[in-house]
Amino acid sequence: MKVHILTLFPAMFEGPFSESMVKRAQEKGLLQISLVNIRDYAHDKHQLTDDYAYGGGAGMVMKPEPVFEAIESITGPSLKNAGIPIVLTTPQGQRLDQPLVRTLAANAEVIIICGHYEGMDDRIREGLATHEISIGDYVLTGGELPAMVLTDAMARLQQGVLGSEQSLLQDSFNGGLLQYPQFTRPPEYKGMKVPDILVSGNHGQIDKWKRQQSLLRTARNRPNMLSKATLTKEDKVFLKAQGINPD
Ligand code: ADE
16 A cells, blocks of 8 residues: 655654564555655745634644645645545544554555644645544644554555464454463563463463453453453353453
8 A cells, every 4th residue: 555644744754664564564565655745845935834823823823735735746636536535633533443544554545644733724624634533632743653653553454564473463453352461481480470371282271261361451451442342142251250241
């Protein structure tokens, strides 16, 4: 897939996109990232991308023209009707979650507009954005980190980016439950032991234990996720026995 990122700070992306899985995904040709500097589309002599707010108020507001022109350079005149999702990162947006990542990652191309820390002319949202996305209920200094988060999450869903075993782990999250605890050698460290069941070799029991641990973690840390997850009869019996109401 191809991800176009519109930003005033393209250098911020250099480190995160040149390491680990995102780097490998690009090297394998599974992911293409195009960084578009919004300032390149500011045509006045000072290359201004922001201006004072109409009606007063603190802070500068990002101007619409450079952002519209940057998008047009990708989509042509159809802009938000080109069939390419245009994501605006903003604390006012819909909360990003795995189902939304999956929906966006299924597109051949996605455009991300990094929101501006002080504000953006609302015509950018109205006239360009097909999705407004927040990565959580806190305010960052700009939309660059959220754009990296979204790109990373979409990258790992591209076919061939993860190994087959990791892809299976991925599925466990897709079931709507949190990951179970994992261990490697040594079998005991600082008095903390690897659970006996994991070294028992009994794969039926191990799978059952993993499922139960996922259920317990989700119930403890993210009860809202548990109420949305697909639970079997056996899951519900287990949770009730733990004093947890599964519904
Ligand atoms: N811009 C600033 N804070 C943000 C957040 N939490 N999510 C998305 N974009 C943002």
